Amino acid sequence: MVPNHGLKIDEGAKLADREKYQRLMGKLIYLSHTRPDITCAVSVVNQFMHKPQEDHMEAALRIIRYLKGTAGYGVLLEKKGYLEVSGYTDADWASNPVDRKSTGGYFTFVGGNLVTWRSKKQKVVALSSVEAEFRGIKSGLMEILWLRTLLTEIGFPPKQKSQLFCDNKTAINISENPV
Template sequence: MDPPPGIPVTSKEGMYVLDLLAETGMLDCKPIDTPSEQNHKLGLYPDQVPTDKKRYQRLVGKLIYLAHTRPDIAYAVSVVSQFMHAPSEDHMAAVTRILRYLKVTPGKGLMFSKYGHTDVEGYTDADWAGSATDRRSTSGYFTFVGGNLVTWRSKKQKVVSRSSAEAEYRGMAHGVCELLWLRRLLRDLGFGPKKPMDLYCDNKAAIAIAHNPVQHDRTKHVEVDRNFIKEKLDAEIVSFPFISYEYQLADVLTKVVSTSIFHNSLDKLGMRDIFAPT
């Protein structure tokens, strides 16, 4: 069911997208349904053909700015931003695909609606060893206040994770930090959460590690994150409900999903197109 009428926040962003398409000569380009190609193998390879570095950096910089209000392109932009120092024609093609996606969605943005509560919750996910270059994982999270999406992030992890549980657990730590920041902010505004904040995760092993006080050999390499998360869990500041992968909204921040899953997730995130016919 669609949310109640809210406030569109996309008018300026829509003009920014149209100006960007005009600047790049892509106003008449063929649109595409998703910003990234499934099963892409973008990386740094010895035989790659270089492209115009300054132009690439300028375009990606503009897309990074746009991604601050467009969670639908957050993952795609995080990928292309990893090759700013040595972009290739394949990387430029990935940037062009993002622009082709924006062509069909210039007015897409977040719709803030009133749901009658101020609950704080989040979704966290990680794509284990997803990078074709260095096998590092990508983690991402969405956070909601009062049923509305307020913050998100998609970022490659700094170290190589030795298991999917480790990758998910590191992603959980980032999500907990974001929820704690929101909790402090809301308390300063007089709207502090009155119950534990839910952080939904689709990895049972990572959730089990969070609840288990015993230090296993397999978790020593994430000991700092483990103690940090357990402390917040014991204080009943956060909780970690399990969620099935088909309801995991954060998937779109860590990997390229199918077109149907992608658009279904955007709808659940509260993204609407102000230019779409009513």
């Protein structure tokens, strides 16, 4: 899915078959559990399940075509001998053209292997890109803390500090030096 996709609800636009669209959404959600590369796109098209239109169905079918062309992709787990926990976060400020809410997401790794990921529309309207990114950092950090706790409880406590990466310098500065 392209940034600034422009998907929204247009009054008077031709409606798609709602039941077919909802079945397709269920299948895409299921597939996104093993294909992190479609998580964000699936999150976007899922916002229109109550009243899907033809352009929403076309966007969902574009995801299916992408999946057919990348059938060999997926999550690969490798043994690397260490259990370092790390993560990456990102946010797309005010990406929803209707309510101006941001979309945030994270990927977390254990021992260099991708283990969890999430893309979700944020619950509140962020007033700046820094705020949207900072909320994304919070979500990624909570996931890293949960993974560290889980590994400790099952007898594999991480020996190194975890790293969380973000592409917004101001959000990083705020998180390193909270006021």
